[in-house]
Amino acid sequence: LVIENIFDHHPLMLTALVRSFESEYVRQSLDTGHAYINYTQGAPAVDYWVKTAGELLGHVHLQDTDGYSDRHWTxxxxxxxxxxxxxxxxxxxxxxxxxxxxxxNTDIPRAMRWFSERGLAR
Structure with missing residues (x-):
């Protein structure tokens, strides 16, 4: 089970919720678009969510956005x-x-090229 950030304004609350289950089967999910939208409204940067979740991070939704809406851009x-x-x-x-x-979904090859060209895909 993963619990995703949606309207969360700070990662500590979600991390505390996941820890409260005291289960290896409950982990945190990070949606990069949701985190970035909240970042534009004063929340911590997207990478801070990763650092805060640490070993509890089990899943990441990779999507891009301009910060105004949950765009799911490539x-x-x-x-x-x-x-x-x-x-x-x-x-x-x-x-x-x-x-x-x-x-x-036809943007998947373009997204993978983007990561590869920047040395981010392995």
Whole structure:
């Protein structure tokens, strides 16, 4: 079971909720678009959500946005700082599942090229 950030304004509340279950089967899910929208309204940056969740992060929805709405744009079309996000992911003791959550599934090859061209895909 993963619990996703939606309207959460700070990652500590979600992390505390996940910890309260005291179960290895309950983890945190990070939606990059949701986190970035909240960032534009004063919440911490997207990479801070990764650092705060740490080993509790089990799942990440990768989608880009301009910060005004939950756009599900392909990676690189919005304003998310992907290098900082992937640097934070690289520091985790184990890697969460990464899921491209795009409005148009035909954009998946373009998103993968974008990551690959920047050395973010392995």
């Amino acid at each position: 990676i690189g079309d919005g304003k998310i700082d992907w290098r900082c996000l992937f640097a934070a992911l690289a520091e985790l003791p184990q890697q969460p599942r990464l899921v491209l959550e795009l409005a148009d």
